[in-house]
Amino acid sequence: MPRGMAERMGRLSPSATMEVRRRTEELLRAGVDVIDLGPGEPDFGTPEPVRRAGVAAIEGGCTGYTQAGGIPELRAAIAARYRRDYRVSYAVEEVVVAAGAKQALFSLALALFDEGDEVLIPAPYWVTYPEVARLCGAEPVLVPTDPTDGFHLSPAALEERVTPRTKAVIVNSPCNPTGALLAPEELEAIVELAARHDFYAIFDEAYEAIVYERGPFSAAPLKDEHVIVVGSLSKSHAMPGWRIGWVLGPREVIRAVLTVQSHSITHPASISQYAALAALEGAWDVVDPMVAEFRARRDLVVEALRKIPGIDCPVPEGTFYVFPDVSAYLGGDSAALARALLEGAHVAVVPGEAFGGRGHIRISFTRPRERLAEAISRIAATLEGLHG
Ligand SMILES: Cc1ncc(COP(=O)(O)O)c(C=O)c1O
Known part of the structure; x- marks a missing residue:
């Protein structure tokens, strides 16, 4: 039975x-x-050049296994994109390609969270964050944000909830569902707090490119041992079905994500990786x-x-x-x-x-x-x- x-x-x-x-x-x-x-x-x-690159990958026989962290050209193209747009340098060993931002977050949670850890989550939040924390035995700790303040996260409200068990904060900017976009100095304040209390600041930037009056902004230039950035092509290049995202972070975190990935999804689909390469190397216009x-x-x-x-x-x-x-x-x-x-x-x-x-x-x-x-x-x- x-x-x-x-x-x-x-x-x-x-x-x-x-x-x-x-x-x-x-x-x-x-x-x-x-x-x-x-x-x-x-x-x-999905933009036509990207679709064509996917077809070319099929026709060209790019259908075998790839490295767990993604094809080296794609890891390099992701790093180059942040160098170009944000003037920050990530080595290939600080980048891993994932099957979308969601899978990136799932691998990160498995790699980082232990039973009893606390994970700070500003509310309103994307539905997956509390679930992924709980799935790994961690406890989600919600940090309210205020609609009258445009749902911006206050570092003071965040700090009030830090305890010795705090392992990470998951910050989503621009935010699903509120649309709030954090300014560079707000991102800096969060990283400063994470460094002072020694927890990870995970930035989910799935909507980074979909911004209106200001931005785009990324936490990637704040690179240090506490900063982890998750990105995706699902929204920027209308590619949700292709399942391509990535993580930028400290080498040991990237190694751990790579290990989780190699024993779970193996790697994101090879064809999608070649299409993603075309998206990243092509014009962002x-x-x-x-x-x-x-x-x-x-x-x-x-x-x-x-x-x-x-x-x-x-x-x-x-x-x-x-x-x-x-x-x-x-x-x-x-x-x-x-x-x-x-x-x-x-x-x-x-x-x-x-x-x-x-x-x-x-x-x-x-x-x-x-x-x-x-x-x-x-x-x-x-x-x-x-x-x-
Ligand atoms: C905040 C946020 N993060 C991540 C994702 C997942 O994106 P992906 O398709 O890259 O897994 C979504 C999708 O809706 C989202 O809203």
């Missing part, structure tokens, strides 16, 4: 977004015109039209949401999400509100509870402008009914 699931599975929570997803798919299958503002991926295709379109959509969505009574919508400085405060409706139960919007407006959004941000919803502007305008006017009509 099998003895069931591992004890660690009891530490994981099922995704708070699952119910909305299930119902969205059910409605779509029934032919209902649902506008799905849930997805966390660009609605653009392929990103510009996407960012320009996202900026126009952001402005449209923020302006339309702000016209709805009771909604407060901070302007995101990066990412393709807005995270409005909808607590004036249904007593701040945003899970109930997301259900009401799906049933009443046929618009799918993600409830803030999924990100530790009750009273908010996450709206992803990864749809054409006319669909977004239609979605917000449907939301407005449904909310008016809820008020009355």
Whole structure:
């Protein structure tokens, strides 16, 4: 008789977004015109030169195993990109290619976190951080951020929660779901704190390229033994399905990630690595039209949401999400509100509870402008009914 699931599975929570997803798919299958503002991926295709490089890799027979840390040319191209854009020098041994930022974070957690360690996580947070910490036996310690302050992380709030068991902080800038972008001096303050208390500062920069008025900013130039930077091509080059990300960090951390990787995924797919090489060596201006379109959509969505009574919508400085405060409706139960919007407006959004941000919803502007305008006017009509 099998003895069931591992004890660690009891530490994981099922995704708070699952119910909305299930119902969205059910409605779509029934032919209902649902506008799905849930997805966390660009609605653009991968740029053509990158797609062609993938095809060439298949045709050229680049289909065997590669080194666990990735093909040396790609590791070098990642280092070159940071040298060019941020004037910081990482050796190839300080870079590892991963199968996306998520897998990079998972390998890092396995490499760094022990039972009983504490991991500081600013809230609202990306859903995976607390789960990945728990999976490795560590305890997530949430650090609240303030919407009136644009959800910026205060070093004082972070320091208040540091204990001798603090192993790391995971900082996400620009942040999914809030869109907050930390300035270089804020990144510096976090690194200074990590150095003083001797814990790792892990910077998840998956959205680094999707920024509007300021930036891009990276923590990579703050390179020291506490700094770990995670990057990805999923958002910048509309490549989520290719699964390419990376970690920059101290050599011993990179060696440990490499060991975890070599015994788990072996390496990211060879074909994707050659496509990623083309993305990194190619002109970064392929990103510009996407960012320009996202900026126009952001402005449209923020302006339309702000016209709805009771909604407060901070302007995101990066990412393709807005995270409005909808607590004036249904007593701040945003899970109930997301259900009401799906049933009443046929618009799918993600409830803030999924990100530790009750009273908010996450709206992803990864749809054409006319669909977004239609979605917000449907939301407005449904909310008016809820008020009355
Ligand atoms: C904050 C954040 N980090 C990492 C990822 C994962 O990116 P990747 O596709 O590179 O695994 C996502 C994807 O949504 C994200 O929102």
